[in-house]
Amino acid sequence: MGISSRFYPNLYKDSVSLMTVSARVTSIPGIEAASVVMASATNVDNLAQAGLGTFEIRPNDLVVAVAGSEEACDEALAVADKLLSTAPADGGDTAAAAPTTSLQMAVAKDPALNLALISVPGDYAAAEAMKALRLGLDVMVFSDNVSVQAELALKLYAREADLMVMGPDCGTSIVNGIPLGFANVVRRGPIGVVGASGTGTQEVTVRIHQNGSGVSQALGTGGHDLADSIGGISMLHGLAALDGDPATKVIVLVSKPPSAAVAAKVLAAARASAKPVVVIFLGADPATITGDGVYGAAYLAQAADMAVALARGEQLSSGDIAISPDMQRTLSDLADSMASSQRHVRGIFSGGTFCFEAQLVHRSHGITARSNTPVAGNAGLADIRTSLENTIIDMGDDEFTQGRPHPMIDPSGKDARIRDEIADPATAVVLFDVVLGYGSADDPTAELISIIDVAGAAARAEGRTVAFIGYVCGTDLDPQDRAAAVAGLQSVGVLIASSNAEAALWSATLIAARGGQR
Known part of the structure; x- marks a missing residue:
């Protein structure tokens, strides 16, 4: 295997564009690994760790690094050249307008601008975000690898200026109906969302849309916001903003478990809100949250269902996930048809919150699992490349994405892992998500x-029946065809659930029937 690379001096592309080019390059037959990044210190270090070579730090330059056969590397660099080239604008006989090269120039050209989206290498993101704040702009920081100290400084400044910082590492927001980052297309409506988790926010907004309601705003906070070190500054600001928004009738707060002190602060603010607030702190007992106009939810889908009911003035249901008699029979028949070796679930996720929720559902049914991002009570994996017993992993986590695109952009690595799990004689259930929307x-x-069709048939030829359970997070308005994706998966025997929690419940039920609780 050879390694080839190329620098592009003074060429900037945002993170999503770079990951998209990387995905195209990686898909070339014969390419083993590829990365298309700005040559910042952090990215150069990541390239070295990924085995793609050592490079000098040239922050204004873009670098493409590929590994594979010589012919594939040559083709990959040619494809990258084509994708990264920019044709000059057709200006006719008029002189080309001067490019906008700074936030200050952008605001000078259009003083009505009020939001900056920062998507530069993390080494520089905080400085650009602070420039935006000083220009009076709210900020969404898509970039990650921003220090806690820098995040706190940004958010303290924003709080004093009555501005909001969404992020760092904010992957999902919907502002005035416009999806930003990895986000789904949903109708406008009376429910506002503030989310400290990207895919958690995606499922809540998708479910609201599927229930016939809509979203006023969906404001991301970044995953560190509810830690003691930050104190929930962005979630509190978002809650206050939605509380004062005439278009918002119900508010939903979404997060993995916050620190106890920050949770208490956020819940106190929620109880002081003039509007009903649904809170999903994944893993927290809803009974400890509910009260004084605040409604605790156990799962993401339940939070969305409760918000829609409140917006319509309807009575809240219990929200418990139930298995229909038909599905119970299907799961029982699958369990009975399996070989004696098949006892374990292999959950392969692109969404970190989906992975987290799936572990919680399994644990609530007495099933522990190993993970690269374990919930309390679950064990880690010594080697993330190898599943042991019950394993539920997040392939969107940093340790899987260094040197390659996120699996939402390029699912090939996730697909290959699913193929490997199908071939394992211990696998009873392959549980997975598919995330649609912008950025995916x-x-x-x-x-x-194709993998499920071929690998599933090979397993059956060996006397094994593998159960495939999936959840497709998306709407009928997304750029991808959700109905076609669901139909295609069902055509090869995948059981498609209506929510991530329901998919996990089906899996837990089947694993319990197989005696794979360990």
Whole structure:
């Protein structure tokens, strides 16, 4: 295997564009690994750790690094050249307008601007975000690798200026109906969301849309906001903003478990709100949250269902996830048809919150699992490349994405892991998510459907029946065809659930029937 690379001096592309180019390059036959990044200190270090070579730090330059056969590397660099080239604008006989090269120039050209989206290498993101704040702009920081100290400084400044910082590492927001980052297309409506988790916010907004309601705003905070070190500054600001928004009738707060002190602060603010607030702190007992106009939810889908009911003035249901008699029979038949070796679940997720929620559902049914991002009571994996017993992993976590695109953009690595799990004689259930929307792959199920079809048949030829359970997070308005994705997966025997929690419940039920609780 050879390694090839190329620098592009003084060429900037945002993070999503770079990951998209990287995904295209990685898909070339014969390419083992590829990365398309700005040559910042952090990215140069990541390239070295990924085995793609050592490079000098040239922050204004873009670098493409590929590994594979010589012919594939040559083709990959040619493809990258084409994708990264920019044709000059057709200006006719008029002189080209001067490019906007700074936030200050942008605001000078259009003083009505009020939001900056920062998507530069993390080494520089905090400085750009602070420039935006000083210009009076709210900020969404898509970039990660921003220090806690820098995040706190940004958010303290924003709080004093009555501005909001969404992020750092904010992957999902919907502002005035416009999806930002990895986000789904949902109708406008009376429910506002403040989310400290990207895919958690995506499922809540998608479910609201599917229930016939809509979203006023969905404001991301970044995953560190509810830690003691930050204190929930952005979630508190978002809650206050939605409380004062005439278009918002119900508010939903979404997070993995916050610190106890920050949770108490956020819940106190929620109880002081003039509007009903649904809170989903994944893993927290809803009974400890509910009261004084605040409604605790156990799962993401339940939070969305409760918000829709409140917005319509309807009575809240228990929210418990139930298995229909038909599905119970299906799961029982699958369990009975399996070989004696098949006892374990292999959950392969692109969404970190989906992975977290799936572990919680399994634990609530007495099933522990190993993970690269374990919940309390679950064990870690010594080697993230190898599953042991019950394993539920987040392939969107940093340790999987260094040197390669996120699996929402390029699902090939996730698909390959699913193929390996199907071939394991211990696998009873392959549990997975498919996330649609802006930023995600144009056709995230094409290769997956083929893998399930071929590998599933090979397992059956060996006397094994593997159960495939999936959840497709998306709406009928997304750029991808959700109905076609669901139909394609069902055509190869995948059981498609209506929510991530329901998919996990089906899996836990089947694993319990197989005696794989360990």
